[in-house]
Amino acid sequence: MYRYDEFDDDFVARRVETFRDQxxxxxxxxxxxxxxxxxxxxxxxxxxxxxYMLRVAIPYxxxxxxxxxxxxxxxxxxxxxxxxxxxxxxxxxxxxxxIDTPDILAALAEVGMHAIQTSGNCIRNVVAxxxxxxxxxxxxxxxxxxxxxxxxxxxxxxxSFLPRKFKIAVSGGQVDRAATRIHxxxxxxVKNASDQIGYKVYAGGGLGRAPVVAELxxxxxxxxxxxxxxxxxxxxxxxxxRRDNLHKARIKFLxxxxxxxxxxxxxxxxxxxxxxxxxxxxxxxxxxxxxxxxHFRTPTFFPPGDRQAYHDATNTDPGFRRWTETNLHAxxxxxxxxxxxxxxxxxxxxxxxxxxxMRAIADLAETYGHDELRISQDQNVILPHVQIxxxxxxxxxxxxxxxxSANGGQITDIVACPGMDYCxxxxxxxxxxxxxxxxxxSDSVRVGKIGDxxxxxxxxxxSCAHHHVADIGILGLEKSGRESYQITLGGHSAEDLTIGExxxxxxxxxxxxxxxxxxxxxxxxxxxxxxESFRTTYRRLGQAPFKSVLYSEKKGRHVA
Amino acid sequence: MTHLLYLSIISANDLRHGRVIYLDKSGxxxxxxxxxxxxxxxxxxxxxxxxxxxxxxxxxxxxVEVTLGEDAVPRxxxxxxIHRGHGPTVGPAAA
Numbered sequence: 001m002y003r004y005d006e007f008d009d010d011f012v013a014r015r016v017e018t019f020r021d022q023x024x025x026x027x028x029x030x031x032x033x034x035x036x037x038x039x040x041x042x043x044x045x046x047x048x049x050x051x052y053m054l055r056v057a058i059p060y061x062x063x064x065x066x067x068x069x070x071x072x073x074x075x076x077x078x079x080x081x082x083x084x085x086x087x088x089x090x091x092x093x094x095x096x097x098x099i100d101t102p103d104i105l106a107a108l109a110e111v112g113m114h115a116i117q118t119s120g121n122c123i124r125n126v127v128a129x130x131x132x133x134x135x136x137x138x139x140x141x142x143x144x145x146x147x148x149x150x151x152x153x154x155x156x157x158x159x160s161f162l163p164r165k166f167k168i169a170v171s172g173g174q175v176d177r178a179a180t181r182i183h184x185x186x187x188x189x190v191k192n193a194s195d196q197i198g199y200k201v202y203a204g205g206g207l208g209r210a211p212v213v214a215e216l217x218x219x220x221x222x223x224x225x226x227x228x229x230x231x232x233x234x235x236x237x238x239x240x241x242r243r244d245n246l247h248k249a250r251i252k253f254l255x256x257x258x259x260x261x262x263x264x265x266x267x268x269x270x271x272x273x274x275x276x277x278x279x280x281x282x283x284x285x286x287x288x289x290x291x292x293x294x295h296f297r298t299p300t301f302f303p304p305g306d307r308q309a310y311h312d313a314t315n316t317d318p319g320f321r322r323w324t325e326t327n328l329h330a331x332x333x334x335x336x337x338x339x340x341x342x343x344x345x346x347x348x349x350x351x352x353x354x355x356x357x358m359r360a361i362a363d364l365a366e367t368y369g370h371d372e373l374r375i376s377q378d379q380n381v382i383l384p385h386v387q388i389x390x391x392x393x394x395x396x397x398x399x400x401x402x403x404x405s406a407n408g409g410q411i412t413d414i415v416a417c418p419g420m421d422y423c424x425x426x427x428x429x430x431x432x433x434x435x436x437x438x439x440x441x442s443d444s445v446r447v448g449k450i451g452d453x454x455x456x457x458x459x460x461x462x463s464c465a466h467h468h469v470a471d472i473g474i475l476g477l478e479k480s481g482r483e484s485y486q487i488t489l490g491g492h493s494a495e496d497l498t499i500g501e502x503x504x505x506x507x508x509x510x511x512x513x514x515x516x517x518x519x520x521x522x523x524x525x526x527x528x529x530x531x532e533s534f535r536t537t538y539r540r541l542g543q544a545p546f547k548s549v550l551y552s553e554k555k556g557r558h559v560a
Numbered sequence: 561m562t563h564l565l566y567l568s569i570i571s572a573n574d575l576r577h578g579r580v581i582y583l584d585k586s587g588x589x590x591x592x593x594x595x596x597x598x599x600x601x602x603x604x605x606x607x608x609x610x611x612x613x614x615x616x617x618x619x620x621x622x623x624v625e626v627t628l629g630e631d632a633v634p635r636x637x638x639x640x641x642i643h644r645g646h647g648p649t650v651g652p653a654a655a
Contacts, residue, residue, distance in 0.1 A: 027575065029616045047619060049644050052578035080652040094651070097577040349650055420640065421648040428639070431650045478639050 001064050001372065002147050002295040004112040011154075012109045015116060019043045020102035027099070042122075044115025045101055048424050052096040055118040056108060060128035060146035060170070061089030061375040061382075063113075065362035068373055070111040072358035078104050083358065085343060085351040087415060087466055088167070089127050089375040090118060094422050116154065121162045123153035123234075128170045129177040130376035133296060134338050134384035136330040140189045140197050142172035144293040145226065148284065151292075152227055159234050163241035164249035166234070167206075179377060179493045181205045181214040182469060184251045185233060190220065198222045203233055203263070204255035207463035211499045212252040215260040217267060223289070225271075228282040232271035236263065299370040304335030305389045313392040320395050322444055323406035331385070339369075339383040339391070340376070341398060342405035342413065346442040347435050350416040351379030353403075360401045368394055377466075377493075378415055380408070411453040411520070412438040415466060419459025419476060420483075426459035428476025428483040433457050433512050440513045441520075450520060453534055454493075469493035471534040472516060473500045483509045489519070489546055490538040498535070503547050518549040567626050568605045569596035569634050571644070572618035580644050583612050583621070593645040594633045598626075 004012070019039070026036040040046075044055040056071070063071075071091055075083050078100045079093040086092055096104065108114055117124055126146040133141045149168060153159065159166070171178035172189040180186025186202035199221040205214030221229050237251045240258070255263045274282050313320045329338040341361060343351050353361070361381055365373045368390045374382035386394065398404040407413045414437055417423065419430030434457045441447055456470035460477070467473030473488035484506035491500025507515050526545060527537045538546065570583035581589040582596035590596070599605035605623050612621035624641045626634035636642050643649070 033619050047573055047578055049640070050578070050580055050647060051573075082652050099576050352651065354652075420643050421650050426640075429643070429649065435650065481637065481639060483639065 012114050016105045041119040044118035048422050054093045054096045056091050056115050057118050057125040058089050058375050059150050060143050061130050063373050064371050065366040067111045068358050068362035072355035075355040082354045085375050085379050087377050121164050122160050123166045126168045130374045130382050135173050136332045137174040138172050140172045142170040143296050146170045147292050163243045176495050181497045186214050192220050204252040206250050206252045207468045209461045211468040224283040228274040229271050232267045235270050236266045301333040307389045309392045310389050326406045327408040339386050340408040341381040341403050343380050344413050345402050345405050347439045349431050350414050350434050357401050409452050410447050411441050411450050415456040417459050417464035427478045430457040430459035436513050468499050485512050492535050522549040568599045568623045570608050570612045570621050571624045572621040575617050575619050
């Protein structure tokens with residue numbers, strides 16, 4: 001875990017006190033809302049439909065038990081006892097008061113957390129593979145790179161007022177688990193022919209109204225050249241990106257407008273100029289990278305212990321056995337595994353955890369997990385380092401806190417944004433739709449038969465739930481005063497990232513579950529054996545057979 | 561759609577807590593949609609809005625188009641305002 005040094009502590013503490021003064025001036029009327037809004041947004045404070053919402057950064061989704069307990073304390077003391085983990089690995093508190101916010105930020109600072117750059121047209125919280133530092137296929141832990149970018153980008157004078165927000169993702173595995181190609185910059189950690197570690201650099205990805213898969217900008221970037229290269233991309237964007245139209249201001253529109261070859265040339269020219277003018281000072285000094293990397297040392301793993309209890313539980317408890325089949329991932333160390341703690345109980349709010357659950361998770365991390373936790377882009381919590389013999393004890397704690405859903409990567413592991421229940425930008429509700437779906441597919445045998453299957457529900461075209469990259473994506477819109485849900489099919493967020501295709505007219509809210517049911521039935525009937533994924537079946541057969549069942553029910557009410 | 565009758569109310573979020581508020585007939589802010597003052601003309605609405613914008617405890621007051629139910633309670637026309645008026649349908653607040 002990265003630990004703040006004195007510089008970090010001082011910087012965050014000063015930001016808290018600055019914001020405390022800004023809040024005081026807003027409450028006294030010295031600042032208008034127009035003047036205050038950009039200041040509160042720079043500190044992660046939004047004004048949503050029913051209250052202020054505070055978005056707290058969890059850099060690259062990593063936190064420890066003390067930080068999780070502090071989030072629980074904030075939920076209890078200043079919210080309504082619940083936090084919402086997001087697809088950007090952050091946490092949002094939905095019932096915050098402005099008058100409490102400086103104290104909340106001070107409480108976050110006590111454990112090395114903050115809400116800086118979780119909003120505004122700046123470089124946002126860098127996301128990373130949620131299995132960072134643990135996965136068996138990892139080339140290098142992406143967190144030191146993400147932390148380097150966090151430190152470099154925090155309050156960066158050149159990039160604090162970009163044309164639009166800017167999102168960076170880093171993945172260090174053989175498989176892309178950070179959805180790098182839907183980010184403004186996506187970094188894949190790779191090795192070149194000489195076995196040297198560097199980066200494959202993508203730019204211009206994004207979802208929203210115009211989903212775009214990022215283009216390759218550099219096949220291989222030496223590690224020490226990362227910052228000047230990122231600076232070059234951002235400088236080109238900052239100068240040439242549109243500022244006259246909010247909806248055309250992301251970097252993807254610039255790249256589309258001038259073409260990837262022209263963009264690449266401009267970046268390389270700027271990059272060469274930075275190197276020429278700054279020499280070695282432009283590069284990331286190995287000692288500096290090592291300083292950061294030292295914070296992310298692999299824990300000292302213990303030798304395997306007695307697994308009798310694990311074998312007994314596997315043989316006698318079908319729920320436990322099923323959970324081990326769906327919620328574990330291969331670890332790089334012998335005798336260890338990675339646990340996904342599902343925040344998706346049947347009928348639950350995806351990504352929500354109450355304070356009691358947060359404390360239980362913190363205790364598990366401390367007792368069994370080398371004090372490490374990750375938040376995934378799928379809105380779940382990860383215990384990255386768990387000894388296999390401890391799984392029965394962990395499962396019992398999870399079961400007593402309703403955190404034991406055996407659905408990692410399954411059809412009920414639904415991703416959903418807050419939607420119109422909370423978000424001021426939403427055009428329809430997304431949480432009730434996901435709740436109805438997870439209740440409907442609560443039969444674990446059937447879920448197991450369906451296998452890996454991703455449903456994602458967004459409450460507006462901004463696509464915070466990443467519905468474009470799901471097997472079934474659901475987009476909520478308002479049509480003639482009613483909620484209507486557009487369905488996209490065949491999207492995928494990992495290695496072969498694919499934008500889903502819109503199937504046709506939207507369906508009304510109460511038609512979503514039957515429509516998904518028909519699609520799933522069609523998939524089960526059409527797939528070439530249980531190992532063929534939905535996206536493979538979809539690619540093999542095209543949209544037609546799915547579209548025909550989606551709209552086959554005459555009683556189904558469609559909204560144009 | 562033709563609206564035979566113009567009806568609107570003023571809504572905002574309160575500055576300190578961010579909660580949904582409505583301008584009532586006495587010129588004060590209330591959390592109760594049912595207590596919201598009705599503007600029966602665009603001129604009246606603009607007048608109420610102007611007054612609301614001078615009140616420091618409200619953030620960004622704006623007009624909300626409504627209809628009247630049989631109980632004479634204003635009902636917002638747009639989904640967003642319906643949900644603002646009723647609160648979330650999920651989560652701890654809905655319990």
